[in-house]
Amino acid sequence: MIRRTTIDQHEESLLKPLLSAGKPYLAFCAALLLIVLWAGYAWVLQLTGGLGITAMRTPVGPAWGIYIVNFVFFASMAHGGMAISAAVHLLKAEKFKPIARMGEVLTIVSLAMAGLSIIIDMGRPDRAFNMIRFWPERVGTSPLTWDVTVIVLYLVLSLSFLWLTMRRDLARLAKRFGLRGRLYNLLLIGYKADEDKKVDRLAFWLSIAIVILIVMLSGGVIPWIFGLIPAQAGWFSAMAGPYFLTAALASSLAAVIVVAVLLRKIYHWEDYIKPETFKSLGILLGVITGFYVYLTFAEQLTANYAAPHPELAVSELLMTGELAPLYWTMIIGGFVFPVLMLVGQTLRPRLFSPTRTAIYAGVLIIAFWLKRFFIVIPSLLRPLLPFPNGSYTPTWVEWSIIAGTVAAAVLLYAIFIKVFPIVEAHKE
Amino acid sequence: MIGIIVIAVVVIPVVVLILEFVLEKPRTFRIPSLFLGSVVAQIVGVVVLMALMGALLGLLIPQ
Amino acid sequence: MKKIDRRQFITYLVGAAGAVLLTRQALASPSRSSPTSGATTLLTVKKAEPRKYRVDGSGTKPTEGTRFVMVIDAGACIGCRRCVYACKTENNIPDTISPPWIEVFQMKNEVDLTGTPSREDLKTGSTTSYTESPLPGMWYQPVQCNHCDNAPCVRVCPTGATYKTEDGFVLMDYEKCVGCRFCVVACPYSARRFNWIKPQVDQVNVNPLVPVRPVGVVEKCTFCVHRTRDGKLPRCVEVCPVGARHFGNINDPESEVAKIITDTPNFRLLEELNTQPNIRYIVRGKKYTR
Known part of the structure; x- marks a missing residue:
């Protein structure tokens, strides 16, 4: 009897986000909504006035700006969540089970924002449908068409994955909630209590498919937008795939850590999500990011040692040129420092706390956004023909829209945790 | 042509895995059909959404 | 097969x-x-069955067996920019697109003119803002779309808005373009321009043969497809005061361009990128000096 009550209490605590919506929560959402509306206003200005309102230019200046940076950033963020979830289903890594769904939702929200960033970047978003209309003839050659394909496929698979694995939770909760219960019943179409086992098998196979998709999206079609283009020095590289994949794994892992630590703190799930979870995730993050620092070094060494001069010109812009102060700040403060601290936690266990891990992860997320900027922009500022050197300082419209996409991602996440159970509440 | 290979590399494992799942014993079709149904429905949804969004944004852009 | x-x-x-x-x-x-133009053109356009072709806004069709190339004599070019402005008027290029479709680099004499820019030029950027020319000790090199046979821009386009025609043009379908600018970043010659804002073209002087572009689409040199398919020369070739530009059908061994290419050493820009451009540069003519 006693045991039964503890389990119930346990479950009640996990349902906390569903049961209450306090004032701080509403204020938080309202603030996010304001940012999103402001970004919407900026976007309307951009749509009616044209992209001239941004700082992008061509051929003197970059033809792509921080919208594409944002696209790469969000598309890469989509992977950690599904990777953790796949680890849970493939390797039976029960330790990560409590944060699996947090990661899955992060994946879906990030993918939506990545798609939105591409649409915002377009000069004619009203014709975006052309990409689907001419899909059959363009999929043979256009990396952007590959991107649209794989992102849609990935989004659809992860949404289906989330839906199927959540049904057993929804089935148990449907009776408890009124309005949400009706939504749950809609999602529970054709549910039978014996389906759980079959769903687990599906989740297992789907995890394998998703692991392949992760490699093909973040280590494939997204880097190939850049890596296959010999017209831009600094982009054209077979290393683009592994380079972007490493960044994607690290930045998305960092995002999962930040989200999980925040939710754990806010809803007091300290005894449910063990600190060890974050310890191992933090070390993994440190190691992957360390590898990324090594790849960056290899890249810059190649661009400096005996490089053709277009490569050198791009590298100089980062090493000693106008972007150098920010670049070195990012390398030292944004990469090397967090890596040392995260890996150092293994040597000095008392340095470890989930909050600290989350702070380093947060620093890494910002650093990875900047790193994408340093991949996309400098090459575009140094064309292969001797055009005058351009420069790029994003306008308030661009920054507003970037802030808007980030706020929209957080807002979607915040709404999700009020509508659906964010942790798998069921007991085996 | 390269693109076909790229997309095939992405899609074939997914298709094979889903087939494996459908044919695996004990054979059931309810969950796989739910899954495939949701995938198809969502792809259609994305396509319709893009068309709708295009029509909507077209109102804002000066012609 | x-x-x-x-x-x-x-x-x-x-x-x-x-x-x-x-x-x-x-x-x-x-x-x-050449019955269609007053000036002597060196095109030999063979009449053939008109074929169904994608509409590019000019309404003209390619002719079987022709393939157009341009030859630019960088040795003769005096950097007067007459081609730049004539092109601008001919093709309804708005002031908001700057530089227009053609750009002229002023390069130092001591650096040999080759298909690959020197480190010096790349580092500082060649002068494109000179106000006086020709200056002693300077080369002038006009650049524009090279209408590559292996065009990266055509390859990357997600909608097929930019395409290669049989007679050698790389053209744009302004109604298909979604404005993603992938072609802009994929072009090693930076030849593509983008309508960042709605183009304002003088309604009185608008050339009816060339469509005025909508906002948010990419545009670039068309080799004056609306003229050249009718047997006329591109406007930039026509106006060049020193005859530094030549244009014609490479498949015709009697054409001027074919003869120049056979007789004169020539190079193409960034040949190493395997884009197979259709503009060839020669350094044959003597630059006008005062």
Whole structure:
């Protein structure tokens, strides 16, 4: 009897986000909504006035700006969540089970924002449908068409994955909630209590498919937008795939850590999500990011040692040129420092706390956004023909829209945790 | 042509895995059909959404 | 496989017959060689069955067996930018697109003119803002879309808005373009321009043969497709005061461009990128000096 009550209490605590919506929560959402509306206003200005309102230019200046940076950033963020979830289903890594769904939702929200960033970047978003209309003839050659394909496929698979694995939770909760219960019943179409086992098998196979998709999206079609283009020095590289994949794994892992630590703190799930979870995730993050620092070094060494001069010109812009102060700040403060601290936690266990891990992860997320900027922009500022050197300082419209996409991602996440159970509440 | 290979590399494992799942014993079709149904429905949804969004944004852009 | 072979064979046959025919025709009556334009053009346009082709807004069709190339004599170019401004008027390029489709680099003399810019030029950028020319000790090199045979921009386009035609043009369908600018970043020659805001073109002087572009689409040099398919020269070639530009059908061995390419050492820009550009540079002419 006693045991039964503890389990119930346990479950009640996990349902906390569903049961209450306090004032701080509403204020938080309202603030996010304001940012999103402001970004919407900026976007309307951009749509009616044209992209001239941004700082992008061509051929003197970059033809792509921080919208594409944002696209790469969000598309890469989509992977950690599904990777953790796949680890849970493939390797039976029960330790990560409590944060699996947090990661899955992060994946879906990030993918939506990545798609939105591409649409915002377009000069004619009203014709975006052309990409689907001419899909059959363009999929043979256009990396952007590959991107649209794989992102849609990935989004659809992860949404289906989330839906199927959540049904057993929804089935148990449907009776408890009124309005949400009706939504749950809609999602529970054709549910039978014996389906759980079959769903687990599906989740297992789907995890394998998703692991392949992760490699093909973040280590494939997204880097190939850049890596296959010999017209831009600094982009054209077979290393683009592994380079972007490493960044994607690290930045998305960092995002999962930040989200999980925040939710754990806010809803007091300290005894449910063990600190060890974050310890191992933090070390993994440190190691992957360390590898990324090594790849960056290899890249810059190649661009400096005996490089053709277009490569050198791009590298100089980062090493000693106008972007150098920010670049070195990012390398030292944004990469090397967090890596040392995260890996150092293994040597000095008392340095470890989930909050600290989350702070380093947060620093890494910002650093990875900047790193994408340093991949996309400098090459575009140094064309292969001797055009005058351009420069790029994003306008308030661009920054507003970037802030808007980030706020929209957080807002979607915040709404999700009020509508659906964010942790798998069921007991085996 | 390269693109076909790229997309095939992405899609074939997914298709094979889903087939494996459908044919695996004990054979059931309810969950796989739910899954495939949701995938198809969502792809259609994305396509319709893009068309709708295009029509909507077209109102804002000066012609 | 067989079908292509047969078609190719017929093409060769038609081409050879056409060349013979035209040579004879030209010898017999030189005045009939280009009835459409007043100026002497060196195009030998063979009349063939009109074929269904994608509409590019100009309404003209490619002619079987022609492939257009341009030759620019960088040794003769005086950097007067007449081509730049004539192109701008001809093609309804708005002031908001700057530089227009053609850009002229002023490069130092001590650096040899080759298809690959020097480190010095790349580092500082060549002067494109000079106000006086020709200056002693300076080269002038006009650059524009190279209408590559292996065009990266055509390859990356997600909608097929930019495409390669049989007669050598790389053209834009302004109604298909979604404005993603992938072609802009994929072009090693930075030849593509983008309508960042709605283009304002003087309604009185608008050239009705060239469509005025909508906002948010990419545009670039068309080799004056609306003129050249009618047997006229591109506007930039027509206005060049020193005859530094030449244009014609490379498949016709009697054309000026074919002869220049056979006789004169020439280079193409960034040849190492395997884009197979259709503008060739020569350094044959003597630059005008005061």
